[in-house]
Amino acid sequence: MNTPSELKYAASHEWLSPDGTVGISDFAQDQLGDVVYVELPEVGREVTAGDTIAVVESVKTASDIYAPASGTITAVNEELSGSPEKVNESPYENGWLFKMDVTEVGADLMDAEQYAETAE
Known part of the structure; x- marks a missing residue:
């Protein structure tokens, strides 16, 4: 499992x-299987950490995506509308979902080592 x-x-x-x-x-993209659709948030939307903000659909299931921080959505990955498989192929580079201007980071975020332990 890759955890930068x-x-x-x-x-x-x-x-x-x-x-x-x-x-x-x-880990998440692997568990989901082949991603077939991504519903992204609107640019300009203000969110609070923990808000449901997007949906990723795979051949297996649909999964809600939650905001990991509070702030404003500044960009979405438009390439995913035509190529949702980028989430599987490159979850950290080309398969990103959105960008935000963070005002407050979620209190429960983990570093890579902590996350790797919980995701095993």
């Missing part, structure tokens, strides 16, 4: 980069 050390992780398997980029972890 510079990211913070939620127990619900979202990751947050220092620049406010958000996606789902390698």
